Amino acid sequence: MAIELTKEETASIVPSLQKYFREELDQEISEMRAKMVLSYFLKEIGPFAYNKGVKDAEAFFRGKVEDLTATCFEDGLTYWVKKRT
Incomplete structure (x- = not known):
């Protein structure tokens, strides 16, 4: 069972993922990729x-x-x- 987030929750998490990738992994990721990563985590780890x-x-x-x-x-x-x- 995947955890589903509201649009508002997703909108507040995506910038955090982008910042993590930028500061910890030295990678810039787009909003779309950040949403894909979030979706993966919610389905697999959630x-x-x-x-x-x-x-x-x-x-x-x-x-x-x-x-x-x-x-x-x-x-x-x-x-x-x-x-x-």
Whole structure:
């Protein structure tokens, strides 16, 4: 599953790719080539990053759910215990 970006997101990423190629690889690339590189990364690398994010989120929420009992547990008969004191 390729990650799809909006036109605005693509427009903000393309100059960064062009700058990276220019400053790190000493190559000038056109807007069209930068979009092609971005498309390639989104199709080939994006799913790995997406899946990692999903796994991290799942682990986070599983940790919270496992602690749900401790977080939400209320001792029974609190009315009478509190009334005596």
